[in-house]
Amino acid sequence: MTFDWHFVLATLPAFLKAVGVTLQVGAIAIASSLLVALVNSAILVLRAPLLRPLVKGYVELARNTPLLIQLFFIYFALPAAGIRLSGFASAIIAMTFLGGAYLTEVLRAGVEAVPRAQIESGLAIGLSRWQLLRHVILPQAGILSLPALFANFIFLLKETTVVSAVAVPEILYTTKSYIALYYKTYEMLAVMTALCVLLFLPLSLLLARLERRLQHGQFGA
């Protein structure tokens, strides 16, 4: 068994593109998930009457079903209802559906973790609700949520591998197509593994550091 370096070099441009697609899908999904989560957690924290059960239902549904089913539902089942989406669009929507729910939970937990005394003190010195939110709750909730937010960003970036199932040309899809076309299984698996390690391992290690750091950083409790 020899390792065909020429083949690897020849496929390198395609794989670089694939890394770009992975990052693109990941970045768009993370940004839109964050947006969904901000709106949702505002609804939860402000206790909006009709919307609150809706948000809770959504969070439970999204968190208790696999991304693959969400993705297949959007890509394969929605066309039966007249909604036809590309693989890329399906991927973004499915990942936002999943990520929005996870990040909603993170932000809600962050707000809940702000010590009550902070809020009471804020009210006691006469801050308005908006000032309280802006100067007391959000800055602390933000910091408290940071490790979990970052962990979920990495989680979402790793989940982009699943969207290879609807022909989004990211790293895994590219690997699989080259294996199917040229039978260069050995080389392609090596490239796939190398790219994933290069992409995800540093982030994963960074997260571990961040978690250790912020464990000790606390506001007056």
Add this chain to the structure above:
Amino acid sequence: MASSGLELLWVSAPQLARGAWQTLSISASSIAFATLGGIAYGVLRQLGKRWLDVPLRIYLELFRAIPVLVWLYLLFFGLPIFTGLSLPSFWCAVLVLSLWGASEVGEVVRGGLQSLPRGQREAGLAIGLSAPQLYGQVLLPQALKRITPPTINVYTRIIKTSSLAVLIGVVEVIKVGQQIIERTYESLLIYGFLFLFFFLLCYPLSAASRVLERRWSHA
């Protein structure tokens, strides 16, 4: 439409049940192996031996950093080339999910053990308990309340992630659903069913985890 939909589900029930059984088998065996492996990992990490810590941390970081689907491809496509052996896709899925699950459960167990007061361990040693007695009768039972809720969450993640087995060709519930769609074009109905199937498996578990977490956080 509604009656024909229910009829289709009724007619397909035996086929769907066979697929569901495969999904459940993959999940259940992976959960069992992940639990055993995770306890072993947690205890071994707790011993604080350098020659154990280094390989275990490498194992942890690799399974944390590399997505499960990548591991599935590596094993399914790679094993035949590197070793000449090929593992049936069902067992590839079980092996990968078990190893990944064990790393997740393992970190939970390690954290749970670490959270116990030092005195417990020292007292156990002082009265002359052996290591299996110390862990089996003193440390693990006490850590159980901290370990159980997050471990149940890992179980739901294993069940959800077992869906990826369809991508290496296991004929489980999703694959069976796709076969029915090929025949009947009832994609909304079948994917609706699959949504419900996974939700009904995972929701009770995550709800139980939340209840236990709340109840035991004051203990």
